[in-house]
Amino acid sequence: MFLLTFALSACLPTYTSDADKAEDTAVDTAAADTDTDTDTDTDSDTDTDTDTDTDTDTDTDTDTDTDTDTDTDVSVDCSAAGPGPGVGDIVITEILKNPDPTVDDSGEWFEVQNVSGGTVDLCGVVLTDLGTDSHTIASPVSIAAGAYAVIGRSSDTAVNGGLSPDYVISGTTYQLGNDEDELVLTASGGGGELDRVVYEQATFPDTKGRSMQLQVVDTTSNDLGASWCEGTAIYGTDGNVGTPGAANDACRPPDEVEPPH
Ligand SMILES: [Ca+2]
Ligand SMILES: [Ca+2]
Ligand SMILES: [Ca+2]
Ligand SMILES: [Ca+2]
Numbered sequence: 682m683f684l685l686t687f688a689l690s691a692c693l694p695t696y697t698s699d700a701d702k703a704e705d706t707a708v709d710t711a712a713a714d715t716d717t718d719t720d721t722d723t724d725s726d727t728d729t730d731t732d733t734d735t736d737t738d739t740d741t742d743t744d745t746d747t748d749t750d751t752d753t754d755v756s757v758d759c760s761a762a763g764p765g766p767g768v769g770d771i772v773i774t775e776i777l778k779n780p781d782p783t784v785d786d787s788g789e790w791f792e793v794q795n796v797s798g799g800t801v802d803l804c805g806v807v808l809t810d811l812g813t814d815s816h817t818i819a820s821p822v823s824i825a826a827g828a829y830a831v832i833g834r835s836s837d838t839a840v841n842g843g844l845s846p847d848y849v850i851s852g853t854t855y856q857l858g859n860d861e862d863e864l865v866l867t868a869s870g871g872g873g874e875l876d877r878v879v880y881e882q883a884t885f886p887d888t889k890g891r892s893m894q895l896q897v898v899d900t901t902s903n904d905l906g907a908s909w910c911e912g913t914a915i916y917g918t919d920g921n922v923g924t925p926g927a928a929n930d931a932c933r934p935p936d937e938v939e940p941p942h
Pocket of ligand 3 (some may be wrong): 877901
C-alpha cells in the first residue's frame with residue numbers, strides 16, 4: 682500500500698501556488714489527460730499530436746510532413762524497392778515537354794527505359810535540372826528488363842491527357858520547360874549520374890502536343906537533338922502524340938506524321 686501511494690504521488694504534477702493548481706485542474710477536467718495543457722494528448726504543447734512541437738505531425742521538426750527534414754515533401758520510403766539502377770542502366774527515351782491542350786502541370790511526362798538486362802527500381806533516384814527543379818523518387822518504381830517507366834505530373838486521367846504514369850511528381854517541383862530545359866537523373870545515395878538530356882528548341886523536336894522520341898537508345902546519343910524525332914501516333918484522350926510506356930515509333934518525315942488532335 683505504501684509503494685502504491687508513493688508511485689501515485691510521483692506521477693502527480695507539482696504546483697507553485699494554489700491558483701496554478703486550480704487553473705490546471707479546471708482545464709484538464711475537460712481534457713481528461715495527464716498533462717498540463719488544454720488538449721487531449723499527453724504532451725505539453727497545444728496541438729493534437731504526441732510530440733512537443735507545435736505542428737500537427739508526429740515528428741520533431743516544424744513542418745507538416747512526417748520526415749525529419751524541414752521541407753514539406755513526402756517521406757522517401759524505398760524499403761520495399763529492389764536494387765536501384767547504376768550508371769548506364771537506364772536511358773531517357775521520350776519527353777513530352779509541351780502537351781496540348783492538356784495543361785503542362787498535369788500533362789507533361791518523360792519516359793526511361795531499363796537497358797540493364799535485369800530489374801531495376803527507380804526509388805531514391807534524384808531528378809534535377811540545371812536550375813532549381815528537384816525531386817527524389819519517393820516510392821518503389823520497378824522496371825523489368827527492357828521495359829519502360831513513365832514519370833508524369835498527375836495520375837488523374839481526366840486532366841493528364843489519358844496518361845497512365847508509373848510515378849507522379851505532383852505540384853511544381855519538377856517541370857519541363859517548353860523552350861529549353863534539362864533532365865538530370867542521379868542514382869540514389871550519390872551513386873553517380875544515370876543520364877542527362879539538355880534540350881533546346883534549335884536542334885531538338887519542338888512541336889506542341891507532340892513528344893520527342895529517341896531513336897538510338899543510349900545515354901550518349903540522347904545528348905544530341907539529331908538523335909530525337911517527333912512522336913507519330915496519338916495516345917490517350919487529348920490528341921497528344923507519343924508512345925508513353927512503350928517502344929518508340931520509327932521516325933517519319935514530317936509530312937507523313939499524324940497531326941496532333
Ligand atoms: Ca512544359
Ligand atoms: Ca525543369
Ligand atoms: Ca544523356
Ligand atoms: Ca516511348
